[in-house]
Amino acid sequence: MKKAYVKSYGCQMNAYDAARMADVLGAEGYAPTDSVEEADVVVLNTCHIREKAAEKVYSELGRLRVLKGERKAQGLDTRIVVAGCVAQAEGAEIQARQPAVDVVVGPQSYHRLPDLLARSRERRVVDTEFPIDDKFDHLPRRRTVGASAFLTVQEGCDKFCAFCVVPYTRGAEVSRPVAAVLAEAERLAEGGVREVTLIGQNVNAYHGAGADGAPVGLAELVRAVARIPGIVRIRYTTSHPNDFDDALIQAHAEVPALMPYLHLPVQSGADRILAAMNRKHTGDQYRRLIERVRAVRPDIALSSDFIVGFPGETDADFAETLRLVREIGFESAYSFKYSPRPGTPAAERGDQVPEPVMAARLAELQALLDGQRYAYQRAAAGRVFDVLVEKPGRHPGQVAGKTPHLLAVQFDAAAHHIGTVVPVRITEAGTNSLFGQLISAAAAA
Ligand code: SAH
């Protein structure tokens, strides 16, 4: 049987696309494999968000070229596919830099992979169109694996933050119709999925067409997904502060399946930098929004993204970011050094922050955020949480799952608990995971 190896970098949208590419190849008779050496098709689903992520692709491709040659010597054919956001941004340049690449395919065209692979036997192929036909209508039925799944509901971005490539690599904001989302969620539930994470670059800008054609917002979509039998947990990511409406806050108050966790990137705490970033909100507006969410869901776990060293960022600006982090308190966060991206306005600025300054700021911010994360983990010790059991644990006899606040927990329990929600008492907080004890149904009652 032919085999396909699909590796994904970057965000959850890419993880979703990678799974769907595996489905497309599966429908063509390729079995998924974790071993690149035995793959007849290798797909790298790439990310362009920071320079490091984009450059990693080329070192990986260098290794694949060698592998392709070795397999060829054994009479085996290997097709190398570059998909995702580097494919979209760089197109044919990729093959100019690495001729071993057979197919370059963008995030909106991968439903055409079988055709592109067939054509690549004649000559190298590039497809970075934003096709008129909706890729979602052409994808095969999803193969479900596990208790938790991502579901893309919205793609693209119209916000053009000054540092960001996403509006260029993913195109304009598009929402899938409600019926399409619900049909996919129903199939996931039938396949054993219990938790659905609705994803989009700006998922709370969702405005998909409802039954009568009128646009429906994310809050209403969440309520509809919550009515699907078998779906017991709903999450969404990534949301933008400016699209956060009262209806979504209300959903957090009223929909039990909507988990108390919110990833809401703020990037900086300094109003001057937020304005230069084109984020179109201030630090205080962000604080007030968090207050309103916490008013209805006091236990909500908060997460965010931060960029240090955006062009022109001073020590005083950076201090404002630290102040915001101290005031709000995050369960988890991602923080990055600013990386100038070709074609974005911020990359053109003359006041780039020197690398050592960025490194020092990043270390200081991450120390603060790590401290908050450990404190959050430690505060969980002794408490009981409902845990969705997702997979076998690290050690035999253990399983692993997540609390409503997205904390990872390991505990002793039989594998048949996978796919169920069980009460677990947290006994110990590690740095990356909690350890707990299953409470028997009788004891929990
Ligand atoms: N749509 C989301 C973010 C998508 S990109 C939002 O608006 O918040 C994910 C994260 O990557 C961003 O939140 C940002 O923190 C980071 N990022 C994006 N472009 C970057 C760049 N040029 N340099 C460093 N970090 C960047």
Ligand code: SF4
């Ligand atoms: Fe990038 Fe800004 Fe769009 Fe997020 S909102 S994807 S950071 S341009």
Ligand code: F3S
């Ligand atoms: Fe990266 Fe593209 Fe996602 S640039 S972060 S994979 S949208």
